[in-house]
Amino acid sequence: xxxxxxxxxxxxxxxxxxxxxxxxxxxxxxxxxxxxxxxxxxxxxxxxxxxxxxxxxxxxxxxxxxxxxxxxxxxxxxxxxxxxxxxxxxxxxxxxxxxxxxxxxxxxxxxxxxxxxxxxxxxxxxxxxxxxxxxxxxxxxxxxxxxxxxxxxxxxxxxxxxxxxxxxxxxxxxxxxxxxxxxxxxxxxxxxxxxxxxxxxxxxxxxxxxxxxxxxxxxxxxxxxxxxxxxxxxxxxxxxxxxxxxxxxxxxxxxxxxxxxxxxxxxxxxxxxxxxxxxxxxxxxxxxxxxx
Amino acid sequence: xxxxxxxxxxxxxxxxxxxxxxxxxxxxxxxxxxxxxxxxxxxxxxxxxxxxxxxxxxxxxxxxxxxxxxxxxxxxxxxxxxxxxxxxxxxxxxxxxxxxxxxxxxxxxxxxxxxxxxxxxxxxxxxxxxxxxxxxxxxxxxxxxxxxxxxxxxxxxxxxxxxxxxxxxxxxxxxxxxxxxxxxxxxxxxxxxxxxxxxxxxxxxxxxxxxxxxxxxxxxxxxxxxxxxxxxxxxxxxxxxxxxxxxxxxxxxxxxxxxxxxxxxxxxxxxxxxxxxxxxxxxxxxxxxxxxxxxxxxxxxxxxxxxxxxxxxxxxxxxxxxxxxx
Amino acid sequence: xxxxxxxxxxxxxxxxxxxxxxxxxxxxxxxxxxxxxxxxxxxxxxxxxxxxxxxxxxxxxxxxxxxxxxxxxxxxxxxxxxxxxxxxxxxxxxxxxxxxxxxxxxxxxxxxxxxxxxxxxxxxxxxxxxxxxxxxxxxxxxxxxxxxxxxxxxxxxxxxxxxxxxxxxxxxxxxxxxxxxxxxxxxxxxxxxxxxxxxxxxxxxxxxxxxxxxxxxxxxxxxxxxxxxxxxxxxxxxxxxxxxxxxxxxxxxxxxxxxxxxxxxxxxxxxxxxxxxxxxxxxxxxxxxxxxxxxxxxxxxxxxxxxxxxxxx
Numbered sequence: 001x002x003x004x005x006x007x008x009x010x011x012x013x014x015x016x017x018x019x020x021x022x023x024x025x026x027x028x029x030x031x032x033x034x035x036x037x038x039x040x041x042x043x044x045x046x047x048x049x050x051x052x053x054x055x056x057x058x059x060x061x062x063x064x065x066x067x068x069x070x071x072x073x074x075x076x077x078x079x080x081x082x083x084x085x086x087x088x089x090x091x092x093x094x095x096x097x098x099x100x101x102x103x104x105x106x107x108x109x110x111x112x113x114x115x116x117x118x119x120x121x122x123x124x125x126x127x128x129x130x131x132x133x134x135x136x137x138x139x140x141x142x143x144x145x146x147x148x149x150x151x152x153x154x155x156x157x158x159x160x161x162x163x164x165x166x167x168x169x170x171x172x173x174x175x176x177x178x179x180x181x182x183x184x185x186x187x188x189x190x191x192x193x194x195x196x197x198x199x200x201x202x203x204x205x206x207x208x209x210x211x212x213x214x215x216x217x218x219x220x221x222x223x224x225x226x227x228x229x230x231x232x233x234x235x236x237x238x239x240x241x242x243x244x245x246x247x248x249x250x251x252x253x254x255x256x257x258x259x260x261x262x263x264x265x266x267x268x269x270x271x272x273x274x275x276x277x278x279x280x281x282x283x284x285x286x287x288x289x290x291x292x
Numbered sequence: 293x294x295x296x297x298x299x300x301x302x303x304x305x306x307x308x309x310x311x312x313x314x315x316x317x318x319x320x321x322x323x324x325x326x327x328x329x330x331x332x333x334x335x336x337x338x339x340x341x342x343x344x345x346x347x348x349x350x351x352x353x354x355x356x357x358x359x360x361x362x363x364x365x366x367x368x369x370x371x372x373x374x375x376x377x378x379x380x381x382x383x384x385x386x387x388x389x390x391x392x393x394x395x396x397x398x399x400x401x402x403x404x405x406x407x408x409x410x411x412x413x414x415x416x417x418x419x420x421x422x423x424x425x426x427x428x429x430x431x432x433x434x435x436x437x438x439x440x441x442x443x444x445x446x447x448x449x450x451x452x453x454x455x456x457x458x459x460x461x462x463x464x465x466x467x468x469x470x471x472x473x474x475x476x477x478x479x480x481x482x483x484x485x486x487x488x489x490x491x492x493x494x495x496x497x498x499x500x501x502x503x504x505x506x507x508x509x510x511x512x513x514x515x516x517x518x519x520x521x522x523x524x525x526x527x528x529x530x531x532x533x534x535x536x537x538x539x540x541x542x543x544x545x546x547x548x549x550x551x552x553x554x555x556x557x558x559x560x561x562x563x564x565x566x567x568x569x570x571x572x573x574x575x576x577x578x579x580x581x582x583x584x585x586x587x588x589x590x591x592x593x594x595x596x597x598x599x600x601x602x603x604x605x606x607x608x609x610x611x612x613x614x615x616x617x618x
Numbered sequence: 619x620x621x622x623x624x625x626x627x628x629x630x631x632x633x634x635x636x637x638x639x640x641x642x643x644x645x646x647x648x649x650x651x652x653x654x655x656x657x658x659x660x661x662x663x664x665x666x667x668x669x670x671x672x673x674x675x676x677x678x679x680x681x682x683x684x685x686x687x688x689x690x691x692x693x694x695x696x697x698x699x700x701x702x703x704x705x706x707x708x709x710x711x712x713x714x715x716x717x718x719x720x721x722x723x724x725x726x727x728x729x730x731x732x733x734x735x736x737x738x739x740x741x742x743x744x745x746x747x748x749x750x751x752x753x754x755x756x757x758x759x760x761x762x763x764x765x766x767x768x769x770x771x772x773x774x775x776x777x778x779x780x781x782x783x784x785x786x787x788x789x790x791x792x793x794x795x796x797x798x799x800x801x802x803x804x805x806x807x808x809x810x811x812x813x814x815x816x817x818x819x820x821x822x823x824x825x826x827x828x829x830x831x832x833x834x835x836x837x838x839x840x841x842x843x844x845x846x847x848x849x850x851x852x853x854x855x856x857x858x859x860x861x862x863x864x865x866x867x868x869x870x871x872x873x874x875x876x877x878x879x880x881x882x883x884x885x886x887x888x889x890x891x892x893x894x895x896x897x898x899x900x901x902x903x904x905x906x907x908x909x910x911x912x913x914x915x916x917x918x919x920x921x922x923x924x925x926x927x928x929x930x931x
Binding site: 133137138139140141142144145146147148149221225228229232233234235245248249251252255256259262266267269270273274277 | 633636637640641644645754755758759760761762763765766767769770774859862863866867870871881882885886888890893894896897900901904
């Protein structure tokens, strides 16, 4: 209780400094980030470690369990394909989709939200009504529809998944922009005649970066999950390629005979999702003090 | 004669991430039956916390020590059920912000009636008529309509009256009013103060008025205590305090109020400096930094509340006004 | 209250219209036709088939016909299941899906609210971090992993519940799918409820209620709970969407003959009318449930109802 009232001089504040300091104390987030790095390394290098190809069929080892001697470290699936390599492939594809779809969401979401918040008034109202409309629609089913209609084309997959993820981002950015608009430095910039794109780019966007980073990190697992659902139902990435979702689907079908087919890709998927969520939570604690 | 409310050696501390903060330090405070006592101080001086602590309404991270005797019971040590019986029935509390202090999803009628149902075991019809009566007593017209309305449908002044009504429902012995007029504009303030005066005339109500506005206590209270940095620094009958303040802080407070007959050129007299950081702890007088009469003695040794000759006033100062320097 | 409900109901119609239109044109404008999957057809046979299904008419005519059909509850013929119309297929599957979905929602909402409240009220004891920890994991673990796992544990290893199948009226068949579907939602609602409850408990009007000497039980149930429920109610909209989405997985895994199953099969077989019809049904359900959530919200929070009045809508 007897804290000394001596003043030790102003501590350097600043958003990023504080954020870094808070982040360092969030051990779960740090552990999760570390795990993600490990997984990424595994996904990148893994396939080179094993002699097998992801689509090679090994008739001598069908539904074989994990074993070091057989060369199939994670076992094989029902067609004799090596599960280790396929899991690595699944990781790569799932992560790629997550990252690319999120990048698309961020791009669309930030632009849309910043413009809406900046222009305000009727335009903002209209733009947000559109967002509300899209939000109320059963997004997954539309993605499904588009996946079906365009025959599971990989590019379409990326784009449609990302195209539905920008909504929340837009809302957040718009909210942040609106509150920024009332700050004096923005009013000053406008009064000085700084052009709109310049204001947006140099003043608004850097200041909304915080929440954007947080939600982008939290969007990645959502995108991965969305794609996993599609693959699980058979409408995602096409054979012989597979994402983690597709692998889980295969595993579920052979659960009794070969539980490792389900548990290993399922484990990876869960780990990736958990890790991204924990990192996102940590970032939120660090960058968004209101959330405490 | 035993006073109705007797608070002794009250300390209230809060545990915060930055360390422990002492909001109330060693406070003694009492109210006699039928008396009106004012408690004056800046925001953050701890005035509200005294009573929140006494009534068991502190925030989760608050710790209280000392005694708060009400009648024959020590509020700080009695069991929950006994405390619930006292709160609302024998002690009424009026909070400052009426918009957030009333439940937004319940009608006014419900919020008033439930006090009667819980404490008096009254049926809903009787409770309703009592509620109507109390609304009339606080001069809210058209009571029937108001009972069916929600807090957000009422004006600020009306909401404050509802809060007052709610505190009076069970004819309490003591009412504590925390900044009852702060959120209101001047004309409404005057009405509310007149209402309090009326209530005092009608019943033997004991009243505690907590405020940062010294003008409020002037027309209403019998006795006034002045708080600074968690401690009581002066206490006196209201007339004496206003005419001859002894503590330099009290003097500063009074001087800061602009007078109607001042010319527009007269500079406003503020008390220089800032109140101390509640997380900090100083050895000497908390007011020493800002005091024009401070000496080295003041900075080293904390002055205790000492009574003056007449026995009606106390002041905590080494160099009080109106006395020659020792 | 009624006026609010009416105005919201009207607001749905244009949205629904847009959804149907969008879906219709997406399906029709897609590359390839519904007959491409099957054996190669000679041009004449193909032309005949298309005429029979009305695919030779200009797009707008087809659109108009489809809308008219919808008004009569006719979703058109299924391209794959030749003997059935889409309407019939939907009617077969919907009751199953709705049963499971409804059960899951009820489970998730009641369980989540209860768990969240318990955690909030016992904040200083072990219950709180325990419940929240379990909730985090339950929330994030994907349904696709949890569902087969539960099947494995309760169906195969322990043998308590059937792994799959659907017998009309059998309680056993319903339990595992409904619980699986409910879990991630329950976890999220629990966290939401806890946060909201803690916030409300710290607010001024709760302090007033306590100052009035009201018993703690009453303070919680009458003063704290209704406002604390608001975020959960807001979430009911997205929650139903989650249930709808999740039901696809659950029906697939547990072999339930629900509408989700038909949707998937239709999707895999490129049965466009079926997929289109299901999307329309799902959209209607989603919008309807969102509306319901909004109405419950308005019922709990009088300020929302009055705001509508003031704007003169």
